[in-house]
Amino acid sequence: MRIEGEHVFNGSREDVWVMVRDPEVLATLVPGTTKLNQLSESEYEGEINLRIGPISGSFSGKIFVEDEIPPESCTLKAEGDGRAGFFKGSGTVHLSEQDDGTLMKYEGDIQIGGKLASIGQRLIDVTSKTMINQGMKGLDAALEASKAEVADE
Amino acid sequence: MIKAMDITVTVNGEVFQKTIEPRLLLSDFIRHELNLSGTHVGCEHGVCGACTILFDGMPTRSCLMFAVQADGHEIRTVEDLGTMEDLHPLQEAFQETHALQCGFCTSGFLMSILPILEESTDLSEEDLKRAMEGNLCRCTGYQNIRDAVQLAAEKMSSGGES
Amino acid sequence: MMAKLIGKRITRNEDPRLLTGQALFVDDVELPGMLHAAFLRSEYAHAILKGVDVSAALERPGVVAAFTAEDMGDDWSPGPPLVIPPPTIEDVEFYTRTQVPLVKDKVRHAGEPLAIVIAENRYIAEDALDDIVVDLEPLDVVTNIERALDPDSPLVHDDLESNLAAHLVQEKGDYAAIREGADKVIKRRIVIERGIAGAIENRGIVASWDNKQQQLTVWDTTQSPIPIRNGLASMFGLSEYQVRVIAPFVGGAFGPKIMMFYPEEVLLTWSTLKMGKPIKWIEDRRENFYATTQERGQVHNVELALTSDGRILGLRDDFLHDTGAYDPYGLTIPLNTQCHALGPYDIPNFSSDLKVVFTNKTLTTPVRGAGRPQGVYVIERMLDIAARELGIDRTEIRKRNYLPKDVFPYDNIIIDQAFESFVIDSGDYLPAMEKALKLIDYEKFTKEEQPKLREGGRRLGIGVVSFIETTGVGPYEGARVTIESSGKVNTATGVGTQGQGHFTSFAQIVAERLGVDVRDVHIVTGDTAQFHWGTGTFASRGAVVAANAVNAAALIVRGKVLKLAGDLLETPEEELELEDGVVRVVDDPTRFISLGDLAQRSNPLRGAVEPGTEPGLEATAYFGPKYGATAFGTHAMIVEVDPETMMVEIKRYIVVEDCGTVLNPLIVEGQLHGGVALGIGNSFYEKLVFDDNGQLLNASFADYLIPTAAEIPTIEIAHQVTPSPLNPLGSKGVGEAGAIPVPALFAQAVENALDVDGLEILESPLSPLRLFELFHGEEKDA
Known part of the structure; x- marks a missing residue:
């Protein structure tokens, strides 16, 4: 499945970059994430509870960050599996400054298998879009909160 | 262990009291706890209609319900229709028009169609289609089932007299 | 003898049981102490299996056992091939790679079983699947049959040089030579995709080893109980008499219920032998989409050479056939395709290069039609194109080429x-x-109605195609007919029954021969304890091979009846008749003896059985045809395509079927209805969609669309009778006939309805989406 899109953040590119690279923020970003540990500078492992139509289950997996050019771009690779299936994907995130904030462009391919693919197929597109939207909203909120924190200090 | 629950359910006029796991499907309860194996299971996701029973008079997929949801309710299964020696007019019509082949989906069709005919035997083309399109049959191509429903409507409208 | 019952529209003996829910299906078998099995299956289509750890599953309360391939020890072995490649074709290459009971080293398709869990109930067994830890290393996947033979393609079987499972060339005449002088040579590429059989009952097995009786009983949703019994006995070192296989009522089969051996058949038997407890496994619908065999996937490169007046000079059909991950069923499907590409036509020169390829997908074995719909699609589509290019009517070009x-x-x-x-x-x-x-x-339709409707903006089309169907192949079937002392007749045969009405059509034959009521003939099918010689129900052969065995046995019993009655009534046999359950003197109906009395007298409690005679009114007989009987027919349909939605409505559907002698028109018509309905599914609604990773994307009835009553039209049937000279009844099979010509017919009718220059349909199945693409793609170019 192909994923691509863009989102404008109300904040500087550096702030957005810090957000994206913070595992604690990432954990709140992706709905259903129950655990996210940073193993090294570029490697995370975590667990996520997913529900797609009739299929639900927990998945454990890893995220690798590669080709990092702070605060501009990076490649994300992810793979994981669980009883409801497996996923494997990679994509790039690109941040650029513009007048009203920071533009994030993302694109990638994700391969899905098992029950997720065979029964949840019709709902995967919609669900992934919903999850991305929720994630972006989460990032927006995190960004606002960090601004508030900075203001408080 | 999952806590068992007590239920009381009326099936084909008989009252059953059973202690069951809350996750037991109604279809499994009917088939394997009550040994009424005329209700069949074809897909376990509510599409094929083979497991259709009457739940408080309404055609219902028994594979999509838990048995505990039937507590205090009334169920009718295919075993409540006629017997081998004395078929219900709907069953007779199925035999006369060759509306079944392997017979696996048949009880589901009977239980989907029965309440419609019990309500009215004056069926339009559209009624007929609606009565049938929720059930899958792979053997008959449906044509003889359509004929059976029409024949059953005739039999049932002349009712007690014949 | 006047036919009184054979050929009559008689309602079925088996219906009261089925209609009242009293017929036994495999999942209805309940035994004391029975355990329940569930299988852990690979989600990956291609992966190295590095380990399976069932220890956590074994700790779950209610779990009794869990086994992996390692646990099977020396009992683990790939299945024996079901059908060997034909020795009669020169230079055939064939690489036998058969399915395994549990994966040991490498997963080759999604859904292959990795472990079995046996528990007190199915719910616990399925819970325990979650406890199993599996270490799989995914590999690159091959799904596309046209890419499977590329040198850099991943290999399904590492010990082979390529994914080639078989290669053979069949020739008739000299196609290459005739092509040179042909007025017209048409070349096309035709793609046919996979579908499922879609029996409403999934597969199921109950296996029970009784240690005290040293007896194994297996209830199995198989089309082939006797070979299953023989195979299980040999696999597990038992005498065939220690193994009883029962195929009770089976809820539809359509081909895939004859795969041998499915891993589950081996595993359930192995487990009950090890544990001494009855075990049940019932496939769920999702498993059915992965673990039950499928069919149809082929890609053809076709050439048809003709004279300018539309006479076929030769056909070349080079094609790829998808066998999936293993090839236990040999070449049955693609050989059918080759034969049926010749159709009812006089094709003097034919050349066909067939390559069977392995892919990381569920295996393919015959599904109702078994390669025939593809062959019919090829020749019928090519004739349609030839007719158009040569300016000949579609029906005329067929008429010119019929044998x-x-x-x-x-x-x-x-x-x-x-x-x-x-x-x-x-x-x-x-x-x-x-x-x-x-x-x-x-x-009238093409000359008057269609032009008028087109003027009004409506897109209606008509299709007409012919086809043949090879049916009733050997080797043989048998039957035993016994008159019981009640006067009722018991008839046992080896074939299983999955809705074909054997309890009635066979009873009609026996009843006619013995002069009894059809309802008094009790048919036993599919129980090896009752009859244990035979092969099974497949290839549209029940009404040919088994029915003729029943006929032969009934005729022998009739002879015994007449001889005994002749002696007792002191009347020559020629002056006796069998009627209403008695044998009577034709000229003096007051002198008679009932069949029940005769049965008793033939089995006396006193006195001796004379040398050279047998007790009882019983006979066993076999029938093996020299070769198969070929049925044929023409289907025609009128469709309307909605240009907005591209939905196709079938306005009329005509079947003219010639299956030789019709034993029971009610049953034959039912078979045709069901076949056509499956064909309509194959043409427009049903397609298995695999992604590049071998993941099936529509593994449920919510996404894979089996036609409902709303999609299937009324089918108008006319019979023609050309009896087969190969069997005494003159019958030919009809089980698959309905399904065979439909995709070709559908394509022709829809193409005719769309009526767009240059729009050719060269694929099956279609869909509204695909028609939209074809339609608008072509319009843009125009």
Whole structure:
């Protein structure tokens, strides 16, 4: 499945970059994430509870960050599996400054298998879009909160 | 262990009291706890209609319900229709028009169609289609089932007299 | 003898049991102490298995056992091939790679079993699947049959040089030579995709080893109980008499219930032998989409060479056939495709290069039609294109090429699925076509109605195709007919039954021969304890091979009845008749003796059985045809395509079927209805969608669309009868006939309805989406 899109953040590119690279923020970003540990500078492992139509289950997996050019771009690779299936994907995130904030462009391919693919197929597109939207909203909120924190200090 | 629950359910006029796991499907309860194996299971996701029973008079997929949801309710299964020696007019019509082949989906069709005919035997083309399109049959191509429903409507409208 | 019952529209003996929910299906078998199995299956289509750890599953309360391939020890071995490749074809390459009971080293398709869990109930067994830890290393996947033979393609079987499972070339005449001088040569690429059989009952097995009786009983949703019994006995070192396989009522089969051996059949038997407890496994619908065999995937590169007046000079059909991850069923499907590409036509030169390829997908074995719909699609589509390009009417080009009725038996030279030369026993094609054209009023529709409707902006189209169906192949079937002392007749045969009405059609034959009521003939099918010689229900052979065995046995019993009654009534046999359950003197109906009395007298409690005679009114007989009987017919349809939604509505559907002697029109018509309905599914609604990773994307009835009552039209049937000279009843099979011509017919009718220059349909199945693409793609170019 192909994923691509863009989102404008109300904040500087550096702030957005810090957000994206913070595992604690990432954990709140992706709905259903129950655990996210940073193993090294570029490697995370975590667990996520997913529900797609009739299929639900927990998945454990890893995220690798590669080709990092702070605060501009990076490649994300992810793979994981669980009883409801497996996923494997990679994509790039690109941040650029513009007048009203920071533009994030993302694109990638994700391969899905098992029950997720065979029964949840019709709902995967919609669900992934919903999850991305929720994630972006989460990032927006995190960004606002960090601004508030900075203001408080 | 999952806590068992007590239920009381009326099936084909008989009252059953059973202690069951809350996750037991109604279809499994009917088939394997009550040994009424005329209700069949074809897909376990509510599409094929083979497991259709009457739940408080309404055609219902028994594979999509838990048995505990039937507590205090009334169920009718295919075993409540006629017997081998004395078929219900709907069953007779199925035999006369060759509306079944392997017979696996048949009880589901009977239980989907029965309440419609019990309500009215004056069926339009559209009624007929609606009565049938929720059930899958792979053997008959449906044509003889359509004929059976029409024949059953005739039999049932002349009712007690014949 | 006057036919009183054979050929009559008699309602079925088995219906009261089925209609009241009293028929036994495998999942209805309940045994004391029975355990329940569930299988852990690979989600990956291609992966190295590095380890399976079932220890956590074993700790779950209610779990009794869990086994992996390692646990099977020396009992683990790939299945024996079900059908060996034909020895009669020269230079055939065939690489036998058969399915395994549990994966040991490498997963080759999604859904292959990795472990079995046996628990107190199914719920616990399924819970325990979650406890199993599996270490799989995913590999690159091959799903596309056209890419499977590329040198850099991943290998399904690492010990082979490529994914080639088989290669053979069949030739008749000299196609290459005739092509040179042909007025017209048409080349096309045709793609046919996979579908499922879709029996509403999934597979299921109950296996029970009784240690005290040293007896194994297996209830199995198989089409082939006797070979299953023989195979299990040999696999596990038991005497065949220690193994009883029962195929009770089976909820539809359509081909895939004859795969041998499914891993589950081996595993359930192995487990009950090890544990001494009855075990049940019932496949769920999702498993059915992965673990039950499928069919149809082929890609053809076709050439048709013709004269300018539309006579076929030769056909070349080079094609790839997808066998999936293993090839236990040999070449049955693609050999059928080759034979049926010749159709009812006089094709003097034929060349077909067949390559069977392995892919990381569920295996393919025959599904109702078994390669025939693809062959029919190829020749019928090519004839449609030829007709258009040569400016000849579609029906006329067919008429010009039919084999004339005086050529039969006609030898097509190439080898068929029975490994014999493909000989057509009988045929009379033109009248079937004429009848269909008359019924659908082809002239009036094409000349008057269609032009008028087109002017009004409506897109209606008509299709007419012919087909043949090889049926009733050997080797043989048998039957035992016994008159019981009650006067009722018991008949046991080895074939299983999955809705074909054997309890009735066989009973009609026996009842006619013995003069009893059809309802008094009790048929036993599919129980090896009752009859244990035979092969099974497949290839549209029940009404040919088994029915003729029943007929033969009934005739022998009739002879015994007449002899004994003749002695007792002191009347010559020729002056006796069997009627109403008695034997009576034709001229003096007051002198009679009932069949029940005769049965008792033939089995006396006192006195001796004389040398050279047997007790009882019983006989066993077998029938094995020399080669298969070939049925045929013409289907015609009128469709309307909605140009907005591209939905296709079937306005009329005509079947003219010639399956020789019709034993029971009610049953034959039912078979045709069901076949056509499956064909309609195959044409427009049903397609298995695999992604590049071998993941099936529509593994449920919510996403894979089996037609409902709303999609299937009324089917108008006319019979023509050209009896087969190969069997005494003159019957031919009809089980698959309905499904065979539909995709070709559907394509022709829809193409005709769309009426766009240059729009050719060369694929099956279609869908509204695909039609939209074809339609708008072509319009843009125009």
